[in-house]
Amino acid sequence: MNIEPVVSIHNLTMSYGTKEVLKGISLEIYGGQVIGYIGPNGAGKSTTVKIMLGLVDGYSGRIKIFGEDISSGSVEYKRKIGYVPETVEIYDNLTAYEYLTFIGEVYGLDLHQANNKAKKLMSMLGIEEVYHARISSYSKGMKQKLLIISSLIHNPDILFLDEPLSGLDANSVMIVKEILAGLAALGKTIFYSSHIMDVVEKISSRIILINDGQIVADGSFDELKEKSSKGSLEQIFNQLTGFNKHKEIAHEFINELQEFNR
Numbered sequence: 001m002n003i004e005p006v007v008s009i010h011n012l013t014m015s016y017g018t019k020e021v022l023k024g025i026s027l028e029i030y031g032g033q034v035i036g037y038i039g040p041n042g043a044g045k046s047t048t049v050k051i052m053l054g055l056v057d058g059y060s061g062r063i064k065i066f067g068e069d070i071s072s073g074s075v076e077y078k079r080k081i082g083y084v085p086e087t088v089e090i091y092d093n094l095t096a097y098e099y100l101t102f103i104g105e106v107y108g109l110d111l112h113q114a115n116n117k118a119k120k121l122m123s124m125l126g127i128e129e130v131y132h133a134r135i136s137s138y139s140k141g142m143k144q145k146l147l148i149i150s151s152l153i154h155n156p157d158i159l160f161l162d163e164p165l166s167g168l169d170a171n172s173v174m175i176v177k178e179i180l181a182g183l184a185a186l187g188k189t190i191f192y193s194s195h196i197m198d199v200v201e202k203i204s205s206r207i208i209l210i211n212d213g214q215i216v217a218d219g220s221f222d223e224l225k226e227k228s229s230k231g232s233l234e235q236i237f238n239q240l241t242g243f244n245k246h247k248e249i250a251h252e253f254i255n256e257l258q259e260f261n262r
């Protein structure tokens with residue numbers, strides 16, 4: 001493990017209007033860590049990631065990536081970052097060839113290199129036959145594979161992944177999990193945001209749980225288990241976010257539906 005943190009966040013706060021979304025997040029993240037970044041809907045996970053990526057401004061606090069303060073205006077650090085967004089923000093009218101060579105060139109590969117690499121990676125994930133087809137014709141899983149390839153084509157050192165397995169079939173899930181483990185073993189840092197607790201539990205070396213804009217747990221799965229009386233990450237999540245009403249809510253929901261009789 002590197003001595004210097006790859007990402008260092010000090011007292012990060014962020015508000016949208018009068019709503020305080022992040023209430024003082026401090027973190028140090030090191031090379032080779034797979035961080036499971038979890039929390040309830042609206043907890044502030046995407047906001048944290050978008051701030052780190054330079055996509056959202058107006059925060060307070062200090063963020064350093066590879067030792068460089070991201071508020072300095074330098075874009076150099078972004079070359080070392082890969083990002084799989086939660087929602088598909090790809091240009092549907094382009095083909096994978098056009099999209100991936102464009103992304104590759106943005107990150108400094110030449111056209112020939114980007115084309116070769118893109119074709120090979122598409123082939124490895126079983127979608128080479130649509131390389132020259134418009135992305136709009138892809139299935140959900142195909143689009144997700146394309147997003148994963150585009151986040152990795154420039155061999156980044158830090159990966160931010162938001163629900164990266166969304167829409168992937170069971171075989172592809174196994175390949176992607178293996179790729180992530182392999183990249184972490186090479187010293188890359190992976191920031192993995194997901195609501196699928198059993199996957200987070202298995203792939204993360206460190207789990208950070210945020211609730212209402214604050215970190216409420218930070219440690220390996222085993223460490224979290226020791227601090228909680230619960231067994232699975234899903235149960236720890238429920239406990240630490242103070243939630244135990246799933247049965248009650250489901251029951252009320254079904255009752256409401258049944259009040260309408262044809």
Ligand SMILES: Nc1ncnc2c1ncn2[C@@H]1O[C@H](COP(=O)(O)OP(=O)(O)OP(=O)(O)O)[C@@H](O)[C@H]1O
Nearest residue numbers: 016017021039040041042043044045046047048086
């Ligand atoms: N551009 C915006 N303008 C106003 N409020 C926003 C904006 N983006 C996010 N928010 C608010 O900030 C809060 C945190 O949102 P964020 O997307 O970071 O949550 P999240 O933890 O990623 O949630 P999810 O698990 O649902 O993806 C929410 O209350 C959301 O409504």
